[in-house]
């Protein structure tokens with residue numbers, strides 16, 4: 357039978373996780389964790405986190421509400437899968453390939469703020485081509501809905517619900533930490549990155565989705581923004597290795613318009629009237645403008 361039963365899936369996932377117990381750190385007391393009975397991660401002080409049936413681990417001690425909902429993640433997935441972030445994915449793949457430690461050791465990659473997981477899955481899919489050493493992908497997000505979506509779709513990646521402000525992972529662990537269009541926590545990045553490791557952060561540029569922003573905000577202040585402060589903050593935390601602007605225009609299939617409107621927080625600050633206008637207007641193309649930063653720890 358091709359379809360794996362849920363119980364089998366859970367067991368397969370638990371066996372997979374069993375090989376990576378040293379990855380985890382208790383988010384409450386920072387002590388080491390063990391996988392017990394292939395079903396719970398338990399720390400030395402008995403704080404306990406169960407594996408969900410979908411195979412992810414929920415390491416939040418209490419549920420947190422976020423403004424990001426399932427519809428936003430579903431929309432982002434449609435946009436990712438249609439390749440709108442393709443050039444960004446390729447650039448990150450290049451940075452990982454160039455910065456990877458010598459062969460022989462497994463490459464460990466964390467996506468901090470992974471959402472529904474498509475970016476990480478696509479990046480891992482591309483890096484595998486050029487790697488003989490094997491890869492470990494770990495996705496962390498504070499949204500349980502996002503992690504459920506990720507774990508249902510993408511196997512062989514460790515998906516974890518958790519708070520980046522007290523991330524449930526061990527120190528000096530990752531070769532790469534990715535932080536794509538998501539909030540950062542630099543203190544935690546510095547703690548978790550290996551001494552030779554690199555942090556790759558993607559921030560929106562001035563023209564990111566400008567056609568859509570023009571409709572949603574007109575000539576108001578929100579329409580313009582600068583990423584200078586974000587860049588400066590990154591530079592004060594890491595030695596900057598690379599800054600690259602990736603800017604391109606995408607011809608829009610009209611079926612992508614609604615997910616494009618839904619995938620970003622851009623809609624939060626606009627009016628119903630303008631939203632209606634955005635839906636009526638036939639946007640023929642949209643600009644993707646991103647800045648990709650790569651840095652390493654100051655030594």
Ligand SMILES: [Zn+2]
Pocket residue numbers: 382383384385386387399400401402403
């Ligand atoms: Zn604990």
